[in-house]
Amino acid sequence: MNDLDSLVQHARSAFDAAPTAAELENAKARFLGKSGSLTELLKGLAALPPEAKKARGAEINQAKQQVEVLLGAARERLAQAELEAQLRAEALDVSLPGRSRGTGGLHPVSRTIERIEAIFSSMGFDVAEGPEIETDWMSFTALNNPENHPARSMQDTFYVELKDAEGRWLNLRPHTSPMQVRYARAHAARYAGASPMPEVRVIAPGRVYRVDSDATHSPMFHQIEGLWLGENVSFKDLKVTFATLVREFFETDDFDVRFRPSFFPFTEPSAEIDIRFGSGPLAGKWLEVAGSGQVHPNVVRNFGLDPEQQIGFAFGIGADRFAMLRYGIDDLRLMFDGDLRFLSQFR
Numbered sequence: 001m002n003d004l005d006s007l008v009q010h011a012r013s014a015f016d017a018a019p020t021a022a023e024l025e026n027a028k029a030r031f032l033g034k035s036g037s038l039t040e041l042l043k044g045l046a047a048l049p050p051e052a053k054k055a056r057g058a059e060i061n062q063a064k065q066q067v068e069v070l071l072g073a074a075r076e077r078l079a080q081a082e083l084e085a086q087l088r089a090e091a092l093d094v095s096l097p098g099r100s101r102g103t104g105g106l107h108p109v110s111r112t113i114e115r116i117e118a119i120f121s122s123m124g125f126d127v128a129e130g131p132e133i134e135t136d137w138m139s140f141t142a143l144n145n146p147e148n149h150p151a152r153s154m155q156d157t158f159y160v161e162l163k164d165a166e167g168r169w170l171n172l173r174p175h176t177s178p179m180q181v182r183y184a185r186a187h188a189a190r191y192a193g194a195s196p197m198p199e200v201r202v203i204a205p206g207r208v209y210r211v212d213s214d215a216t217h218s219p220m221f222h223q224i225e226g227l228w229l230g231e232n233v234s235f236k237d238l239k240v241t242f243a244t245l246v247r248e249f250f251e252t253d254d255f256d257v258r259f260r261p262s263f264f265p266f267t268e269p270s271a272e273i274d275i276r277f278g279s280g281p282l283a284g285k286w287l288e289v290a291g292s293g294q295v296h297p298n299v300v301r302n303f304g305l306d307p308e309q310q311i312g313f314a315f316g317i318g319a320d321r322f323a324m325l326r327y328g329i330d331d332l333r334l335m336f337d338g339d340l341r342f343l344s345q346f347r
């Protein structure tokens with residue numbers, strides 16, 4: 001083996017042994033660098049006579065080319081190894097379980113309202129929703145509760161610093177009863193002149209507001225208004241409807257419903273509806289769950305309907321009360337504090 005062959009062999013083993021790109025470049029310098037062995041050999045050509053210079057020069061250049069080819073191959077090999085290492089390090093395990101945000105759940109009041117909607121739907125009631133900021137006429141006057149009437153102070157109403165078209169302060173509705181007016185007026189307009197007039201049968205769930213706050217009162221709470229008007233709808237129908245609701249909602253037959261005389265300007269006669277369970281933790285106690293009554297003729301007139309033709313009842317259910325009874329919650333405030341220790345029990 002001549003000196004050039006052995007130089008190429010040395011280069012090959014040096015390049016093969018280089019573990020990193022940086023060390024490969026160091027090895028390259030030893031052969032091809034400014035004072036690398038091949039460079040030195042080329043410099044040495046100057047001392048040779050012209051004939052020998054030509055032959056030797058060709059040999060050295062050939063050896064240099066071989067070294068450059070070896071260098072290229074070694075660079076390629078290291079780049080490939082580096083890429084593989086990187087792929088290995090950044091590998092994704094697609095079989096790992098995903099990161100979940102956790103499942104949420106419906107608030108107990110939302111669940112309650114949904115259940116009550118389903119029960120009334122099965123009895124042929126429509127479900128309606130309406131504004132929480134109301135006009136004076138909708139919240140009071142149309143409901144036979146004229147200005148300066150003492151019954152207005154039954155509710156400590158929140159007012160909004162904005163006036164309606166009649167120049168009266170808007171209010172945060174203190175009950176869902178304005179939805180009786182909105183829904184029945186739309187019904188009357190839709191079926192104007194129809195004979196017979198189709199029945200009005202609707203519930204309207206939603207938030208209501210009063211200046212009131214303790215363990216059993218929150219300034220914001222939920223009601224479900226009900227209205228059923230027709231040619232011959234009576235208190236008997238109210239009792240059957242309400243008993244059906246209680247039976248379906250609480251999934252028991254073991255209860256009584258009682259009407260206790262009361263007063264609301266928009267119904268006459270009026271009654272509080274109490275229920276009493278025969279078993280369970282609340283057995284034997286009368287619990288007030290709704291206000292109700294036969295819709296007052298003045299109110300039917302404000303609906304745009306004829307009180308001689310349209311008779312029936314309305315009620316306002318305490319939706320939060322229903323939720324508390326069903327889920328055994330004893331403090332109303334728990335429902336609106338947003339505490340996850342409470343809420344996550346309803347997932």
Ligand code: PHE
Nearest residue numbers: 175177291292293314315316
């Ligand atoms: N709106 C009444 C209240 O908030 C409840 C009610 C509704 C009473 C419908 C009679 C008829 O207390």
